[in-house]
Amino acid sequence: MSRHIIAVDWGTTRFRAYLVDPNGSVVEKREAERGVLTVAPGEFGTALHDEIGSWRRAHPELPIVASGMVGSRQGWVEAPYVSCPAGLADLTAGVTMIEDNRVGPVAVVPGLTCRDSDGVPDVMRGEETQIIGGAAALGAGTQVFVLPGTHCKWAIVRDGIVETFTTYMTGELFAILRHHSILGRLMSGSRSDETAFARGVAAGTVRKAAGLLHQLFSARTLGLFDELPTRSLESYLSGLLIGTEIANATTAIGELLNSVTLVSGAGVGAPYAEALRQSGIGVTQMGDEATVRGLSRIADHLARSNS
Amino acid sequence: MSRHIIAVDWGTTRFRAYLVDPNGSVVEKREAERGVLTVAPGEFGTALHDEIGSWRRAHPELPIVASGMVGSRQGWVEAPYVSCPAGLADLTAGVTMIEDNRVGPVAVVPGLTCRDSDGVPDVMRGEETQIIGGAAALGAGTQVFVLPGTHCKWAIVRDGIVETFTTYMTGELFAILRHHSILGRLMSGSRSDETAFARGVAAGTVRKAAGLLHQLFSARTLGLFDELPTRSLESYLSGLLIGTEIANATTAIGELLNSVTLVSGAGVGAPYAEALRQSGIGVTQMGDEATVRGLSRIADHLARSNS
Numbered sequence: 001m002s003r004h005i006i007a008v009d010w011g012t013t014r015f016r017a018y019l020v021d022p023n024g025s026v027v028e029k030r031e032a033e034r035g036v037l038t039v040a041p042g043e044f045g046t047a048l049h050d051e052i053g054s055w056r057r058a059h060p061e062l063p064i065v066a067s068g069m070v071g072s073r074q075g076w077v078e079a080p081y082v083s084c085p086a087g088l089a090d091l092t093a094g095v096t097m098i099e100d101n102r103v104g105p106v107a108v109v110p111g112l113t114c115r116d117s118d119g120v121p122d123v124m125r126g127e128e129t130q131i132i133g134g135a136a137a138l139g140a141g142t143q144v145f146v147l148p149g150t151h152c153k154w155a156i157v158r159d160g161i162v163e164t165f166t167t168y169m170t171g172e173l174f175a176i177l178r179h180h181s182i183l184g185r186l187m188s189g190s191r192s193d194e195t196a197f198a199r200g201v202a203a204g205t206v207r208k209a210a211g212l213l214h215q216l217f218s219a220r221t222l223g224l225f226d227e228l229p230t231r232s233l234e235s236y237l238s239g240l241l242i243g244t245e246i247a248n249a250t251t252a253i254g255e256l257l258n259s260v261t262l263v264s265g266a267g268v269g270a271p272y273a274e275a276l277r278q279s280g281i282g283v284t285q286m287g288d289e290a291t292v293r294g295l296s297r298i299a300d301h302l303a304r305s306n307s
Numbered sequence: 308m309s310r311h312i313i314a315v316d317w318g319t320t321r322f323r324a325y326l327v328d329p330n331g332s333v334v335e336k337r338e339a340e341r342g343v344l345t346v347a348p349g350e351f352g353t354a355l356h357d358e359i360g361s362w363r364r365a366h367p368e369l370p371i372v373a374s375g376m377v378g379s380r381q382g383w384v385e386a387p388y389v390s391c392p393a394g395l396a397d398l399t400a401g402v403t404m405i406e407d408n409r410v411g412p413v414a415v416v417p418g419l420t421c422r423d424s425d426g427v428p429d430v431m432r433g434e435e436t437q438i439i440g441g442a443a444a445l446g447a448g449t450q451v452f453v454l455p456g457t458h459c460k461w462a463i464v465r466d467g468i469v470e471t472f473t474t475y476m477t478g479e480l481f482a483i484l485r486h487h488s489i490l491g492r493l494m495s496g497s498r499s500d501e502t503a504f505a506r507g508v509a510a511g512t513v514r515k516a517a518g519l520l521h522q523l524f525s526a527r528t529l530g531l532f533d534e535l536p537t538r539s540l541e542s543y544l545s546g547l548l549i550g551t552e553i554a555n556a557t558t559a560i561g562e563l564l565n566s567v568t569l570v571s572g573a574g575v576g577a578p579y580a581e582a583l584r585q586s587g588i589g590v591t592q593m594g595d596e597a598t599v600r601g602l603s604r605i606a607d608h609l610a611r612s613n614s
Contacts, residue, residue: 117515121528150489151524168520169488176487181479182457208424211555212519213475213548217458221428241520248518 005063007295010070012036017052018292036069044076045100056103065299067109068126081113087161088132092301114164122167127153130263133294134286135160144260148268154249168245186223189231196232200239201275205247212244242275263290312370314602317377319343324359325599343376351383352407363410372606374416375433388420394468395439399608421471429474434460437570440601441593442467451567455575461556475552493530496538503539507546508582512554519551549582570597
């Protein structure tokens with residue numbers, strides 16, 4: 001990388017921007033509760049200018065590269081999904097350029113799509129940039145990336161190419177079961193209970209014939225029968241869902257899965273790290289730096305493609 | 308049965324009462340949106356008197372037998388769960404008697420409990436009465452009963468004895484995914500689409516390694532990629548969940564499962580009947596009459612035990 005860039009991670013609920021120096025180090029960071037859902041159509045340029053206008057004025061030639069839901073149909077511009085297998089060159093080729101009056105050119109990174117074993121489409125948007133960044137840090141070889149969140153993504157990467165990935169709706173299912181189902185009604189408090197969490201993970205990991213639709217009910221009956229205190233049911237349910245996800249991913253991915261790279265903030269990452277280790281899977285953790293690195297690599301590749 | 312009885316099916320959201328003649332025929336029926344959740348503690352006797360007081364006045368000696376959530380901790384009186392295996396005699400022995408000023412003695416039928424293959428408790432309340440009634444209609448032998456609803460129950464019955472059962476949270480999961488998840492946001496309209504439903508059943512029945520947490524996401528991506536019209540996504544999701552339940556139950560129950568007795572009203576029963584037939588499982592349907600027959604049998608057995 002030969003110059004500064006502005007790296008923008010613009011998701012559904014959150015806006016993050018980084019001023020990155022030629023060594024890839026973050027010089028300044030802006031963070032705002034200004035996700036794509038809060039920005040009216042036509043107001044994306046203004047919103048971006050509000051956040052990073054001062055950087056732009058100081059460095060008029062700075063390239064801006066943005067990833068996340070900003071490139072979705074509900075975002076600034078739709079950057080169509082690129083099909084797997086795909087790597088840095090494919091993502092760069094799929095970039096959609098915006099020419100904005102105020103902030104100048106903005107490169108919007110596309111999401112990725114693949115087909116599962118049933119031929120059903122799967123999608124990610126934002127995570128591809130984190131994976132490309134993370135894979136650069138790890139170098140050649142085959143890696144499994146896990147990116148927890150509302151919809152957790154498991155991706156298989158070979159020599160920097162995302163071969164395929166799978167979405168699990170674990171985070172969202174936990175949230176709606178907690179807040180809208182009969183399971184939540186019995187739960188008191190939300191202090192985390194490591195033992196109950198581990199019990200949930202174990203129950204989810206040992207897949208029984210009756211499956212998740214049945215096992216979920218245990219987060220009620222164990223409380224009804226005083227076999228788990230009601231204050232521990234939330235941790236148990238979280239463990240049960242994450243354990244089920246790990247069991248499914250293990251089966252789907254097979255022998256590759258003795259270690260994974262977990263990319264996430266500490267909040268949502270911690271229970272995944274715990275559950276993965278409990279399941280005998282090695283874990284390397286990465287945070288924000290994967291996003292910044294991914295956006296920097298795309299900016300760099302774009303500059304070289306255009307020169 | 309040697310006399311009239313009053314059979315009461317008193318669930319979470321609905322109250323139903325039947326005046327039953329000595330032949331087991333329903334002479335009169337009362338139905339009200341007066342579920343257990345709408346009745347204040349201490350007001351159950353008054354509520355019941357409001358609904359069936361006229362029958363009681365006409366026949367002062369009429370036994371009243373009630374099943375459902377009325378016997379739960381949130382109901383009139385807690386009738387503790389009876390453990391499986393259990394049949395008519397066990398349920399009758401587990402009845403809790405209430406002596407009410409206005410309506411006189413009321414026999415409250417207990418629910419059933421069992422342990423699944425993980426040793427985790429499972430429960431039903433109300434369905435045991437339907438099963439006991441249904442089993443009497445079918446006679447000796449081994450039967451599988453399916454009772455759809457918010458929480459669907461699959462029970463194995465041998466010669467009138469409920470050996471074990473399994474709860475699936477399918478109905479509730481469908482409702483919260485439809486109304487509170489990202490899947491619902493893409494759905495337009497709710498007209499039922501038989502083809503999309505059948506496609507969901509097929510997807511759920513062929514269990515893939517990635518499991519339900521992944522497969523649920525197809526109810527979004529098939530819409531995003533225009534591979535299903537958004538108006539058909541709701542039917543698809545319903546089929547996917549019911550298909551998954553059937554696949555799980557089939558695996559859990561094994562060779563017994565070439566035909567089942569489906570006990571339910573027409574609304575929730577119809578998609579189950581369709582999905583079961585699509586999965587090659589024979590279906591016998593029963594409705595209200597199973598409840599009335601179950602309550603009548605318990606009343607009869609009580610009378611004989613007390614005489």
